[in-house]
Amino acid sequence: MTLPVNTSNAQKKNAIDAIEALKQLQAGNARFVADRPRHPHAKTDWRQALEKGQHPFAVVLGCSDSRVPPELIFDQGFGDLFIVRVAGNVVDVDVTASVEYAIDHLDTQLVIVMGHSNCGAVTATLDHLSNDEGEPAEVVSLLYRIEPAIVGIPKNLSRQKQIAHAVKRNVELAVRRLSHVPDLRRRVTTGKIKIVGGVYDMHTGKVNFID
Template sequence: MHYTTKAVWFLVFTLCIAGCNEAIEEDDEDKSAHRATSTESQLTRTTSAARPATAEEAFESLIEGNSRFVAGEPMHPHDSAQYRASLVNEQHPFATVLACSDSRVTPELIFDQGIGDRFVIRVAGNVVDDDVAGSIEYAVDHLGTKLLVVMGHEHCGAVTAAYHSYVANDMKEREPHEIDSLLHRIEPAMRGLDPSQSPEDQIAQGIENQVRAAIEELSEIPDLRDGLRDGRYKIMGAIYSLHTGEVRFLDEFDNDI
């Protein structure tokens, strides 16, 4: 009788364990199915109506993303394996960003955007040369981006070097030819700085001047100028703050060039 009772309890215990395992497996399956459904739903939303269709919508998307970045609450959108796979055969970025190569200035993070959202060109001092112009023309004409942002940033090393080379004239060593050539492209932005201001304030003004100079140069390229005139896209200048993470846009949507 004693052994029979033990056998019964062993059977009950075994059945309970089996039932718990089955319940756990079903719960895991439900969670996996829910994750798959959520991912599929997100992918459907982000590939259709959520994508900005105008320059104004693109601007608002960048503003909202930067606000999340500044607040330390990024969403990291469009970074799933499924979304990445959906872009293998095509891309449809809604904005083009010309920014500095500085390692602290990463447009994808600063604007809290994901894979395929922006067409980004980065070069020291956000200078414009034929390669940069060609890349931007490709984004506007072939990819149909609606907004072009030229973004400088605080404490830009390239602009600072140009200031010391062309304004303060206190460069201790001559730069290699390639760097000197780059600084030469920034030199026009150093003209007209107020010598009564501190070097820091003059450099800050030079950084803004360099952004505006890049916009002016791009606006003089026939195809890009035509795109501005017929409203295919718009240009915005901006300055990124290394201290706060905030992007300050210089102008409104006034591109009647």
């Protein structure tokens, strides 16, 4: 992306709707997968233009895992993505508030919940449910948020398949939870915003979007 750097162009990003935002994420991820990242919006003049304000074109709710940095995965730079990261990309009140802030105050119109392969938080939830090893109370509280994604997964699946299944379902549940927040539901219903899910494949680098 080679947008000239000035405030008016930063303002133009404000006009990017959810469909266009999704296209930009997909294009950035394709560059990343192809090993041809542009590392846009990382220069000093762009950063300084952003002192006047931010208009990130997408909100990403992702996992804290050090191997899944959204800016790199989507080949974006400063001011492009409003990112909330928490282990297991779970939805709680603070996460919801952060998402609502971006939509209400920064006019961002796309939200993506991004899980990832080999998620440690999802794996820990599987382990905790099948073998209570006495995690700290705060960790258990987090795992309970992931637990609904684990329930009902066929036990005859391999461990890897169980984890993959749970990762996808955990994303779907987070999308559903966000979509049921009244302020967000109203905007989804009126077509003002979109909330989508995706799973990042750590091996290929590709983000597979979920319908």
